[in-house]
Amino acid sequence: METVIGFTAIAVALLIGLGALGVGIGMGLLGGRFLEGVARQPELAPMLQTKMFIVVALLDAVAMIGVGIALFFAFANPFIGQLQAATGG
Amino acid sequence: MASESGHGPQTTGEYIQHHLQNLQVCKDSSGDWVWNHCTGNPMTINVDSMFWSVLLGLVFVTLFRSAAKKSSAGEVGKFQAAVEIIVDFVDSSVKDTFHGKDKLIAPLALTIFVWVFLMNLMDLIPVDLIPLAAGAVGIPYMKVVPTTDVNVTFGMSISVFVLIIFYTIRSKGVLGFVKEMTLHPIAPPLKGPGLIAAPFIIAFNLILEIVALIAKPVSLSLRLFGNMFAGELIFILIALIGWYQLPLHFAWAVFHVLIVTLQAFIFMMLTIVYLSLASESH
Numbered sequence: 001m002e003t004v005i006g007f008t009a010i011a012v013a014l015l016i017g018l019g020a021l022g023v024g025i026g027m028g029l030l031g032g033r034f035l036e037g038v039a040r041q042p043e044l045a046p047m048l049q050t051k052m053f054i055v056v057a058l059l060d061a062v063a064m065i066g067v068g069i070a071l072f073f074a075f076a077n078p079f080i081g082q083l084q085a086a087t088g089g
Numbered sequence: 090m091a092s093e094s095g096h097g098p099q100t101t102g103e104y105i106q107h108h109l110q111n112l113q114v115c116k117d118s119s120g121d122w123v124w125n126h127c128t129g130n131p132m133t134i135n136v137d138s139m140f141w142s143v144l145l146g147l148v149f150v151t152l153f154r155s156a157a158k159k160s161s162a163g164e165v166g167k168f169q170a171a172v173e174i175i176v177d178f179v180d181s182s183v184k185d186t187f188h189g190k191d192k193l194i195a196p197l198a199l200t201i202f203v204w205v206f207l208m209n210l211m212d213l214i215p216v217d218l219i220p221l222a223a224g225a226v227g228i229p230y231m232k233v234v235p236t237t238d239v240n241v242t243f244g245m246s247i248s249v250f251v252l253i254i255f256y257t258i259r260s261k262g263v264l265g266f267v268k269e270m271t272l273h274p275i276a277p278p279l280k281g282p283g284l285i286a287a288p289f290i291i292a293f294n295l296i297l298e299i300v301a302l303i304a305k306p307v308s309l310s311l312r313l314f315g316n317m318f319a320g321e322l323i324f325i326l327i328a329l330i331g332w333y334q335l336p337l338h339f340a341w342a343v344f345h346v347l348i349v350t351l352q353a354f355i356f357m358m359l360t361i362v363y364l365s366l367a368s369e370s371h
Contacts (some may be wrong), residue, residue, distance in 0.1 A: 037159075053351060053354070053355075054358055055354065056351070057312070057351055057352065057354075057355035060312065060316065060365065061308050061312035061315070062140070062308075064312055064315030064316050064319060065308075065312070065315050066149070066315075067309045067315055068311065068314060068318055068319065068320050070314035070323055071318065071319065075105065075106065
């Protein structure tokens, strides 16, 4: 039981952390390109900003799905139910 | 913040679990409708999500209808100006993205944007406020943000998915739909010696295209659900720490306003983009 809970905690941390890592790098690149584009052509700034927010939300999606699954495991761990059923809880 | 009355002080885990629980009604094995004993029962209705989402939909419809009825071309009041700004914004988004003529897209986009925005906005109400008031009336659980219920977001995205398929078939025909699924991205050789490889290429195309097709509603709904659920959970966790929660709540709420608006905008934008892709040929 302790190993299940311990490994679940590590899994939750990996899900959230690796998602955040990827999204952080991606958004950093995106923001840098956006600033370069606006520096070259400032009149395109509003249009580019709209498109940037669209890509930000698309990047967020996969990270958030990971966060959602991680929080599900943190608060409603199905493995504990399985373990209790298997050991006659 | 407050501890439950009746069975001693709650643990933090119980507080969190209590706030993450919907008000559910279901038909149990003996055929009666019971409240809140519904784990594992697929025939469950989350009454609080249904109530708040329908109520906010009615708020949206009545507000915008009253603005439309009382609209005047001369003196424009603040409320009418606000509604005009929103409608204009949605209209320009649709015009930029949807390359076709269809009367459904702009009202659909407006409904999705304002309804999702209103539902997400409920997340900014203090965590304990409405559940405590409901508890005083005898309602044990109340989650006021419908978009933190995965059923609500999947309901919306499955409706959009049905519309995508409908638009694809309407503009390309059933044969065009099948062709789009099987002949993209790799065009199989349909005459000559390469014909032997055609079934494998068609199967490969079909798998890729089905995954891409299913990814649309799944990602649309889970994106909105994940963002809102994580936001609500952080509000609940901040609420656990006593009096220092007020500045933290404020800081997180300011950030969350951006997320709320952005997620509503993204749901609308992606709906328009998917429907635009569905109704134009490659």
